Amino acid sequence: MRFMVIVKADKNSEAGALPTEKLLAEMGKYNEELAKAGVLLAAEGLQPSSKGARVRFSGSKRTVIDGPFSETKELIAGFWLIQVKSKEEAIEWVKRCPNPMPGTESEIEIRQVAEADDFGAEFTPELRKQEERIVKKMKANAKR
């Protein structure tokens, strides 16, 4: 099973402060450890929310809101995608991560990635058929 391991933002990361050399070195070593154990699928760090935007949905209305966003603790600063056998294994790996936000309290969140079968009854035969139709159309277009 796959887990997304999400590093939450803090004041400094939101201010665009770069990590110290020490933290970069520790993170590098940790990433290497994940890769050497064969569990690392992908990893990315994110720019502060000041460089991002949100699109708010309300009924049929869409409103664009430019960053930065104020609720720092709910924001994301980066993520890993790992493949492990259990949530406990994901937790054990995350416990070994260097503190991503030294000097402040921070959190890393662990979320299991949903697989197609996890969508269960909501992913009805009709929806599957719809997907098949889309693919058929794509194929027909490609042949033209």
Added chain:
Amino acid sequence: MTASDTHRTIDAVWRIESAKLIAGLARMVGDVGLAEDLAQDALVAALEQWPRSGVPDNPGAWLMNTAKRRGIDHLRRNKMLDRKHELLGHELEAQQEMAVPDLDAALDDHVGDDLLRLMFTACHPVLSTEARVALTLRLLGGLTTEEIARAFLVPEPTIAQRIVRAKKTLADAHVPFEVPRGADFEARLSDVLQVVYLVFNEGYSATAGDDWLRPALCEDALRLGRILAELTPSEPEVHGLVALMEIQASRSRARVGPKGEPILLLDQDRSRWDQLLIRRGLAGLERSETLSGVLGPYALQAAIAACHARARTAADTDWTRIAALYAVLSQLTPSPVVELNRAVAVAMAFGPAAGLEIVDPLMSEPSLKNYHLLPSVRGDFLAKLGRSDEARAEFERAASLTRNARERALMLERAAACASRASPRAASV
């Protein structure tokens, strides 16, 4: 934390630490079997103590220290204090007295080498292929005997026996705990790759109704392959094998229908292919190609798989390139099955007559005598060429050879379609 939470945590720690633990111990005691026993002792100690004391901050170091203490006890108890063991005992004690961080640093230097030694030892040629597979999953994959047994649909005592015997064989043959050097290296590396790919295929051939442990073997094999690629980053065939497995695994969601029926590659819904695994596979293939101008058998198969992965629709497939890659593969590892695959690719690229030219010589191949895909492929070529009578005979033969009911029905259907078209006029079209 409840006791069962702690047990789940111990399982997780074991999965992360066990291979490193066994590998490090094996270097110290020079015996993989003893190393595994010591590691198991440490696991039992953890199961006893951690539910009461809590999980230690550095569980890996805790397990290693406990196992080493058992190792020293073991050596003393068995009065094996000849000069060699005495030295060993001193080394172990000296390391024991070192502070934990120093120990970690010392271990870190060795960990990669030790893991690689463990892989080569578990896949040693004195062992049968079955024993290599079981030992690799047990020592490097961190699987329990029960998990291996369930995944391979074999009774648990059989696997337990197999592992005990394998460990004894290694000890009796005095197999050194080392990575082979020189000319030996390549042949032994290909033994390791073969074991990893066997594990993968065992998982890949599982069907939807199977115990989830069977398909999970694909993930175990991928993990082993990725570890190996990190340990031997300059070996093109290791990257080739990992790329092949990543790309094949990318299709796993698409290759079974809602009722559990298999879906052939060209009929698969490509939107269900896992793009992350495809990207990883293509990157691995590129690494392999950069390392070596001449692709090995795994890299070639990965390159063929990559042609399919790159095609957005089945109709976009670069069959000319696939046919060329099969031609190289066929020269490198000649096999009638590879030839048959090449025939299909050639027919897709250059028409059924060109495919038939490759298939016809295979008809006298004894190893394909009862292989249903041969008449099925030949029948397809003949039908496309309008030679309906011959095609019908081939489809009927394929139907009689296959053990799969769905496939048999399909073959009989195609035979019937040929029969209705087998008038001289139709054949001359």
